[in-house]
Amino acid sequence: MVRVAVVGAGSWGKNLVRNFASSKGAVLAAICDKDDKRLHSFEGAYPHAKLCTDVSDVTGDDSIEAVVIATDAPLHFEHAKAALSAGKHVYVEKPMCQSVAEAEKLEQLAEGKGLKLMVGHLLLYHPAVDKLKSLIDSGDLGDIYYMYTQRLNLGVVRSNENAWWSLAPHDISVINYLFGAAPEKVSAQGQCYLQEGIEDVVFATLYFADGRLAQVHTSWLDPHKMRRMTIVGSSKMVTFDDMETAEKVRIYDKGATANLNYSSYGEAITLRQGDVHIPKLDMTEPLRIECQHFIDCISKDLPVRSDGRNGLAAVRVLAAGERSIKAGGKPQEV
Numbered sequence: 001m002v003r004v005a006v007v008g009a010g011s012w013g014k015n016l017v018r019n020f021a022s023s024k025g026a027v028l029a030a031i032c033d034k035d036d037k038r039l040h041s042f043e044g045a046y047p048h049a050k051l052c053t054d055v056s057d058v059t060g061d062d063s064i065e066a067v068v069i070a071t072d073a074p075l076h077f078e079h080a081k082a083a084l085s086a087g088k089h090v091y092v093e094k095p096m097c098q099s100v101a102e103a104e105k106l107e108q109l110a111e112g113k114g115l116k117l118m119v120g121h122l123l124l125y126h127p128a129v130d131k132l133k134s135l136i137d138s139g140d141l142g143d144i145y146y147m148y149t150q151r152l153n154l155g156v157v158r159s160n161e162n163a164w165w166s167l168a169p170h171d172i173s174v175i176n177y178l179f180g181a182a183p184e185k186v187s188a189q190g191q192c193y194l195q196e197g198i199e200d201v202v203f204a205t206l207y208f209a210d211g212r213l214a215q216v217h218t219s220w221l222d223p224h225k226m227r228r229m230t231i232v233g234s235s236k237m238v239t240f241d242d243m244e245t246a247e248k249v250r251i252y253d254k255g256a257t258a259n260l261n262y263s264s265y266g267e268a269i270t271l272r273q274g275d276v277h278i279p280k281l282d283m284t285e286p287l288r289i290e291c292q293h294f295i296d297c298i299s300k301d302l303p304v305r306s307d308g309r310n311g312l313a314a315v316r317v318l319a320a321g322e323r324s325i326k327a328g329g330k331p332q333e334v
């Protein structure tokens, strides 16, 4: 049994607590939160878990093998570094940390110590994303032209990171995975309306070496709650709408063909309006799959799907986007 501690049991961390408490092969050994009131709301619910307020109560406990970090983003580096240095496997929420240098340090630390380092890129464990990947890899969609993502809501407004760092790690991790590459350049524009120096909305374009494009729209100041991705290929187009309860993926047999031997302008482009197919998906909670994967990687020594390298790749894109926002949208090398 892998003895796991969760550090940071707030709005998101409590979901990790619930999932690790029921993951196969795991024991929830500790819940750590500096907020006493929050901590004591867990009293009696998880009998095997000690409740503590200081991260050193976890890192200094030899019986704990793995540490899950869901504290505020600016603390991710410090807490992940402390846990890795103490010889613990680490699952750290997204964003992995707040600079490329920090991400490189964590990745090297885990690699050097032979420890598992997992980043909470939840969507990489989503059955809908598995479906998108298989559609792309099987050639069903044809050549992939471009994709765009929308992650919008009214709230959660954060004060220690902007909407880009808070929301885009999900989209970036999926785009890198689906395209099988990281972008070369990022151009991003954002605006601060509610708090000085913290962008509430960011529009970013990711440029890939082979000409493919991805657009990422993130905002916590929007009337719509949207978690949507659209992929346009030469043969078919597909959408993934995570706000849908059941029919999350739709495959559109739609496309356009350029006809080189046309006799009139009207024949130059042929549009195809075909059927829409809704595939059946596994409805397991992605967070459940993600938590079980972390435990299995430790107990069976498997490679982690969203490992430190994956986290570092996302942080590189986030940092390039941040530089571009500061440079008024000028594209920046990743």
Ligand SMILES: NC(=O)c1ccc[n+]([C@@H]2O[C@H](COP(=O)([O-])OP(=O)(O)OC[C@H]3O[C@@H](n4cnc5c(N)ncnc54)[C@H](O)[C@@H]3O)[C@@H](O)[C@H]2O)c1
Pocket: 007, 008, 009, 010, 011, 012, 013, 032, 033, 034, 035, 038, 053, 054, 055, 070, 071, 072, 073, 075, 093, 094, 095, 120, 121, 122, 166
């Ligand atoms: N993967 C996802 O889909 C997803 C979704 C939401 C949030 N998150 C991530 O989870 C993290 C937490 O977000 P949240 O919305 O739960 O925030 P939150 O403020 O509700 O929770 C953070 C918790 O950390 C605790 N904390 C802060 N400093 C601490 C310390 N030094 N030691 C121990 N505990 C400490 C706070 O008391 C609080 O309970 C963020 O990094 C966020 O990006 C991920």
